[in-house]
Amino acid sequence: MADSSHPVVLFDGTCNLCNASVEFVLRRDRAARFRFAALQSNAAAELLAAAGWRGPRPDSVAVVEGGRVLWKSSAALAIARGLRWPWPALAVFALVPRPLRDLVYDFVARRRLCWFGRRETCMVPTKELRGRFLDAAKAPAAGHQ
Numbered sequence: 001m002a003d004s005s006h007p008v009v010l011f012d013g014t015c016n017l018c019n020a021s022v023e024f025v026l027r028r029d030r031a032a033r034f035r036f037a038a039l040q041s042n043a044a045a046e047l048l049a050a051a052g053w054r055g056p057r058p059d060s061v062a063v064v065e066g067g068r069v070l071w072k073s074s075a076a077l078a079i080a081r082g083l084r085w086p087w088p089a090l091a092v093f094a095l096v097p098r099p100l101r102d103l104v105y106d107f108v109a110r111r112r113l114c115w116f117g118r119r120e121t122c123m124v125p126t127k128e129l130r131g132r133f134l135d136a137a138k139a140p141a142a143g144h145q
Contacts, residue, residue, distance in 0.1 A: 013038025073101035
């Protein structure tokens with residue numbers, strides 16, 4: 001399980017946009033603050049259960065931090081706040097009411113697979129990044145986490 005001092009980004013491991021977003025975060029998270037897990041992984045299910053998540057598993061992005069789950073636009077803003085400048089400036093969008101932010105988020109999320117495509121397997125992190133991905137040590141060589 002993840003060290004509770006690190007927020008964990010849960011992402012759709014087969015979505016090209018989600019995987020590109022993880023790569024974006026990895027390049028801008030020089031402090032290695034974030035950990036990652038594919039939503040399809042056992043680690044994601046365990047983290048969500050431990051945080052008391054009720055309902056269906058999120059299908060695009062969530063952040064588990066401090067025993068709570070942020071998802072949709074709130075997760076995206078939490079990730080932006082944890083990156084190097086200028087990305088924390090996006091926190092100004094927290095002033096927009098969450099239902100309105102989530103409306104925009106849902107618009108993109110519903111179309112992401114059509115616009116960006118899907119992978120057959122989850123992302124396999126490089127040897128150097130493997131420690132930042134939960135379940136990575138257990139992932140088979142074919143790429144499923």
